[in-house]
Amino acid sequence: MEAIRALSVVRKSAVKARTQTIDHIRALMVTAHSAPRVKLRGLLAALLIDTPADPADR
Template sequence: MDGTLVQNEVILGVDTHLDTHVGVVINDQGKVIGILTSIPTNRAGYLKLLTWARTLGNVRRAGVEGTGTYGAGLARLLREQGIEVWEVNRPDRAKRRLQGKSDSTDAESAARTVLSGNATATPKSQSGVAEALRMLSVVRRSAVKARTQTINQLRSLLISAPDD
């Protein structure tokens, strides 16, 4: 993005979880103009979130927590829809406890991080050769671990088994 102001631009911030996400939309002045407290973590839920956000203005940027985990599906859909997605770190736990933990507050913080320009990490695309190699590495590591556990169990049985 070249930094130019877009007419009626709003920024989406999302706090992600396993089963539901929370979305907050702020305007270019940082004012909260909408909160969607819970959407399911599936394509229909992601589309509902984006459709809702677009009713509040021109969505071109979004800050999403956990784009490599719980927010991966949402980040993928937003990019497909032409939205610039920024990875936003989860707020500091100690700070969150002092201010009071709230999913909508975390989502608002994500949007504000994008607005301020402090969001600098772009999510991984999770495709291509690098992702394929990562998946193979994960599977191999798991297979080696399972093999080692099996060998250890067999050795334990041999040691503790009766002589006959």
């Protein structure tokens, strides 16, 4: 039973970290130059996290 509780805590923590990451990326998009902003606009959260930064967009 303790293992299930531990897994629940870990999952809750991972979900919170993912949400914070998405929020942070979206906040950075507000101040980004137009090229990366256009590239990332409208992407689903999972794709937003998986899309690598492109130094050429700076």
